[in-house]
Amino acid sequence: MLTVFLQFLFSGLTVGAVYALVGMGFNIIYNATSIINLAQGEFVVIGGLMMWFFTSSVKLPFVLSVLLTILTAGLIAFLMERLTIRPIQKTDLLLMIMITISVSIVLRGLLMFKFGKDPYGYPPFTEGEPISIFGAIIQQQALWVIGVTAVSIVLLYIFFNKTLIGKAMKACAVDPVAARLVGINVSQMVMLSFILSGVVGAIGGIAITPISLMEYDKGPMLAVKGFCAAILGGLGRGRGAIVGGFTIGVLESMTAGYLHSGLKDAVALIILLLVLFYKPAGIFGSSAIARLRKF
């Protein structure tokens, strides 16, 4: 009994970690611009596939591959912002969001062109026996996923709360006019938010691929799950996406385990609908802020 439960719990926490990263990616951009970047999931895919490319195809050393993958994702995010978001700044947000959908379609096309439709994987970060806790088996890579997520969370927390540039980014989100008046280059901050969130997504992809494999069209589903995580926790709230991501991951895994695996993907959407009906501000959001939201 307990063993099975723990098994479901751990596998839920592992996928939940990736949802949390995607959700945080949503929040970073949303906070700086009020845009929902629906190409968020593609950056997880880019992370997994580019990591495969560098480490298994080009056969570069592990650390170098990680750095190059992050660099690639950052560069793509940068190009996305400069080529599609920046030229049409100041127009309406709905248009911007539709543009992010187009970008996600284009990115998926390019990924399919380069990698085809096959799933890709590479060996776990560390070789070794799985760990057993009360009979439940945890792969070492699952610990890596959770560990990498935890470190990313801490780093993002430090960035936004302890560094001046992180605070400046927050300030842009709060009031772009006042931010410009103290000398913050708002357009640069928007660019930075895209890069940051692209990198966060790619990190998730790098970590999860040895467990779940990666293929070119996983992006939209990841985006949906990450979006649900962000909404569940309260759009724009850092810890919200974390709690939301792990909650959705665990509920999914429990549903698949105890009910039916076919219901798994419905869980996130049902949660999304329930939240939007009964507590649109999310767990940590205040309803006053939700009312002020543009979306």
Add this chain to the structure above:
Amino acid sequence: MTADTMLVLKNVDVHYGKIHAIKRLSLHVNRGEIVALIGGNGAGKTTLLSAISGLLRVTSGEIKYNNIMINNLPAEEIVKKGISHVPERGLVFKPLTVEDNLLLGAYHLYSFANRNEYKKDLLQVYKMFPVLEERRKQLAGTLSGGEQQMLAIARALMAKPKLLLLDEPSMGLAPLIVKEILAYIKRLRDNHGLTVLLVEQNARSALQIADKGYVLETGRVLLQGSAEDLLANRDVQRAYLGRDLDT
């Protein structure tokens, strides 16, 4: 133009689309002066300050600061030249702490190398506004209206401006607090050598601390003169002084 002229606007026009908000407006501000810009709602006062601070582009005319044209610089560059704009209602960063608001005020000055100087500036601002030091860890949104206005001014001071543009610092505040804020503004000029362009609907209190004033109506300068002359002027009295609260 004398050597002491700091800011000159010559035949400035500003449009919002088809709305002609500022019409061939000229004015000048000398170093060390407090200049009041008076006018009713919709006269164009905010528009004018926004054009000077680079938030809005002028459609024609020129703005010169220390004899350099600044009309084409974006806001984030103009603040680096020494012009700080405290916008209407202050616009403090409400979800950030008081201290973070102040640190962001010096955003463009900060580098790791001069971080100690940065701390010194912060202490100096705290000395000027002790209430902000008491509340340094509090979120700016939890301050009272008057305290938020002080924070907005203090945040602007962190950028070490030479010229301060103040947009209705008394808006929505009780008369006693208005007096206090205006006293601060006067002290900034007297003790710290700041030059101030002060926008007010509260004409009397503004003119009481100002050296000279301009009266704006529908985007044009209607009257200009020394503060005493304007205070004594019948038209000004009838149009702008009658409804003052602190008579």
